[in-house]
Amino acid sequence: MTGPTPYVLSESEVLSRLRSKRGETGYRAMFSSWLGGIITDPALMQIPLDDHLVHRGHGVFDTCTLSDGRLYRLGVHMDRLLHSASLARIEHPWSKEELIQMVADTAGKADIRDGAVRYWLSVGPGGFSPSPQECPEACFYCVIFDPIPLGGAHSDPLTDGISEATVRDTPMKPTLLATIKSNNYLLNVLTHMEAVDRGGTFGILVDDDGYVAESCVLNVVFVTENGTLRTPPFDGILFGTTVRRVMDLASTVLLEEGLVSSVVQSPILASEVSGDLVKEMFLCGGDTHLYPVISWDGTAVGDGQIGPVAERLTELLDGEAFGGAPGDPVDFIDVNYEH
Amino acid sequence: MTGPTPYVLSESEVLSRLRSKRGETGYRAMFSSWLGGIITDPALMQIPLDDHLVHRGHGVFDTCTLSDGRLYRLGVHMDRLLHSASLARIEHPWSKEELIQMVADTAGKADIRDGAVRYWLSVGPGGFSPSPQECPEACFYCVIFDPIPLGGAHSDPLTDGISEATVRDTPMKPTLLATIKSNNYLLNVLTHMEAVDRGGTFGILVDDDGYVAESCVLNVVFVTENGTLRTPPFDGILFGTTVRRVMDLASTVLLEEGLVSSVVQSPILASEVSGDLVKEMFLCGGDTHLYPVISWDGTAVGDGQIGPVAERLTELLDGEAFGGAPGDPVDFIDVNYEH
Numbered sequence: 319m320t321g322p323t324p325y326v327l328s329e330s331e332v333l334s335r336l337r338s339k340r341g342e343t344g345y346r347a348m349f350s351s352w353l354g355g356i357i358t359d360p361a362l363m364q365i366p367l368d369d370h371l372v373h374r375g376h377g378v379f380d381t382c383t384l385s386d387g388r389l390y391r392l393g394v395h396m397d398r399l400l401h402s403a404s405l406a407r408i409e410h411p412w413s414k415e416e417l418i419q420m421v422a423d424t425a426g427k428a429d430i431r432d433g434a435v436r437y438w439l440s441v442g443p444g445g446f447s448p449s450p451q452e453c454p455e456a457c458f459y460c461v462i463f464d465p466i467p468l469g470g471a472h473s474d475p476l477t478d479g480i481s482e483a484t485v486r487d488t489p490m491k492p493t494l495l496a497t498i499k500s501n502n503y504l505l506n507v508l509t510h511m512e513a514v515d516r517g518g519t520f521g522i523l524v525d526d527d528g529y530v531a532e533s534c535v536l537n538v539v540f541v542t543e544n545g546t547l548r549t550p551p552f553d554g555i556l557f558g559t560t561v562r563r564v565m566d567l568a569s570t571v572l573l574e575e576g577l578v579s580s581v582v583q584s585p586i587l588a589s590e591v592s593g594d595l596v597k598e599m600f601l602c603g604g605d606t607h608l609y610p611v612i613s614w615d616g617t618a619v620g621d622g623q624i625g626p627v628a629e630r631l632t633e634l635l636d637g638e639a640f641g642g643a644p645g646d647p648v649d650f651i652d653v654n655y656e657h
Numbered sequence: 658m659t660g661p662t663p664y665v666l667s668e669s670e671v672l673s674r675l676r677s678k679r680g681e682t683g684y685r686a687m688f689s690s691w692l693g694g695i696i697t698d699p700a701l702m703q704i705p706l707d708d709h710l711v712h713r714g715h716g717v718f719d720t721c722t723l724s725d726g727r728l729y730r731l732g733v734h735m736d737r738l739l740h741s742a743s744l745a746r747i748e749h750p751w752s753k754e755e756l757i758q759m760v761a762d763t764a765g766k767a768d769i770r771d772g773a774v775r776y777w778l779s780v781g782p783g784g785f786s787p788s789p790q791e792c793p794e795a796c797f798y799c800v801i802f803d804p805i806p807l808g809g810a811h812s813d814p815l816t817d818g819i820s821e822a823t824v825r826d827t828p829m830k831p832t833l834l835a836t837i838k839s840n841n842y843l844l845n846v847l848t849h850m851e852a853v854d855r856g857g858t859f860g861i862l863v864d865d866d867g868y869v870a871e872s873c874v875l876n877v878v879f880v881t882e883n884g885t886l887r888t889p890p891f892d893g894i895l896f897g898t899t900v901r902r903v904m905d906l907a908s909t910v911l912l913e914e915g916l917v918s919s920v921v922q923s924p925i926l927a928s929e930v931s932g933d934l935v936k937e938m939f940l941c942g943g944d945t946h947l948y949p950v951i952s953w954d955g956t957a958v959g960d961g962q963i964g965p966v967a968e969r970l971t972e973l974l975d976g977e978a979f980g981g982a983p984g985d986p987v988d989f990i991d992v993n994y995e996h
Binding site: 321324327335336347358359362363365366370375376424427436438446461463465488490491494495506507510534 | 773828850
């Protein structure tokens with residue numbers, strides 16, 4: 319790796335190198351409150367090194383889904399962002415409506431009608447100490463991107479389901495850190511990596527008492543043999559937006575259709591899953607992603623097939639987000655592509 | 658906060674806005690392996706938004722001190738960086754010597770002979786998922802800056818000492834996260850903020866069993882009434898470089914001078930400090946920063962004065978880093994300002 323001594327780059331060299339590093343990306347638009355505007359050139363989608371988001375993890379984030387020119391469930395995600403910001407003690411000047419508007423404005427310049435959305439609220443740039451007192455201006459950043467891997471196939475986990483593995487070497491986050499959706503995600507990353515090593519996909523965290531907690535960035539849901547849809551309580555794990563929608567849909571549509579008999583949030587022992595108690599198990603997150611788990615630590619879950627509850631919920635989430643079923647109208651924000 | 662609808666910025670608008678946001682800063686030089694060069698314009702000191710350091714906390718960092726054109730203890734810090742990177746499972750192509758060279762090259766363009774040094778090793782840019790598999794190129798970033806607050810006075814905590822407070826609402830990190838020096842520092846930040854709220858300065862974390870752990874970004878050291886210099890073992894807390902140097906100096910110079918009778922790493926109960934056991938207490942970090950704690954939760958530590966051990970260690974650390982005492986020659990890397 320030893321090369322020539324690095325020299326001081328001119329502005330034009332910085333720009334040309336930034337461009338040469340970027341092949342095609344799916345990044346369509348980025349808003350930065352620091353700049354007060356939107357960037358559509360992926361090479362320029364950067365944030366200041368001294369932003370405490372970068373070097374102190376003092377920032378929170380959330381997501382949503384751009385679907386046919388509408389932002390699906392942005393309000394619910396924004397509520398969580400504001401809750402995370404409050405727990406992380408990030409002072410900022412924005413109302414929920416203003417934050418939503420910034421996301422919608424960014425999407426309006428993104429030149430795609432379907433895509434993924436990420437946004438961060440940070441204490442902002444100001445120095446390299448741990449104290450936010452040196453940060454005069456909180457920052458909001460938002461990116462709209464096409465999440466489809468370039469040149470890659472659109473994998474459909476519903477076709478095959480996934481295998482999972484219990485994560486044993488990566489610890490759970492302390493409750494406060496698990497509750498705040500921040501960029502302090504190293505343990506989530508290591509959870510995922512360990513899961514893959516063990517033949518799993520996203521990983522299942524089990525607490526010291528043997529109860530199922532969560533996956534790396536997903537909530538865990540079970541359907542028991544008596545038809546109960548059951549998911550762990552939110553203490554000590556992420557307050558998932560998708561799992562909440564799953565519970566809503568289960569306790570209305572699925573109950574009516576007879577696919578589930580009840581919906582409860584209660585602790586569930588990992589050891590219960592290996593018995594006959596559980597018919598279905600799945601992970602969910604990202605608004606529309608539902609991953610049926612057909613084996614866990616090498617043992618089939620239920621009959622080792624994708625079950626009817628996972629199948630129907632996927633249909634409902636997809637229908638709601640991507641059309642077909644209109645869904646609750648308050649759950650959509652229209653993007654204005656005109657201005 | 659509602660303003661005009663943000664519009665798409667041209668490249669020149671991005672650059673002019675980046676410049677207009679920056680008043681005078683102390684940032685003198687930044688190296689980015691992503692760019693393969695050094696930047697001296699603070700406005701351009703940015704990193705890609707999609708770097709997993711930014712949005713997933715998948716990066717580690719370390720520091721050192723630039724002193725009279727020499728990098729003090731860079732080797733020790735670099736060993737820790739590599740250990741952190743290994744625990745964080747960051748694959749990268751660099752040897753310790755190459756990393757040191759990149760820091761030294763950056764310092765060579767920094768136009769100051771005294772300053773602070775920060776560097777980060779990240780899995781790099783590549784997308785917004787938790788998986789580093791989408792990141793083709795690990796990145797190394799380094800910044801050299803003048804840490805003196807602009808226009809502010811150089812405060813000298815040795816003159817007055819500091820007050821500290823036990824942090825009760827912010828949890829400790831799990832051991833793995835405490836051991837890896839990563840940018841997952843939100844709990845450290847909240848520890849500091851809570852400490853200030855409670856009348857302290859950096860905060861003292863005490864574990865569930867009542868043992869002193871660490872401060873927000875500093876290790877805690879005590880001198881007991883029999884002259885023992887005592888600091889908690891490194892399990893579950895940061896493997897501090899400064900506290901290790903403090904132990905070295907104490908077990909050689911201070912022992913010889915009769916200022917301490919022994920040096921031990923063993924657990925210490927917070928309740929022991931409020932009794933007569935402890936004569937001195939101080940926090941240390943950042944190579945040369947030693948903060949005597951003269952009161953803790955409103956109670957005087959020892960006789961409420963700065964003690965002779967803290968005073969002598971400050972003298973030794975300063976002397977070693979900033980001249981006077983030459984220190985161990987292997988602990989310095991000379992910066993080449995010529996090329």
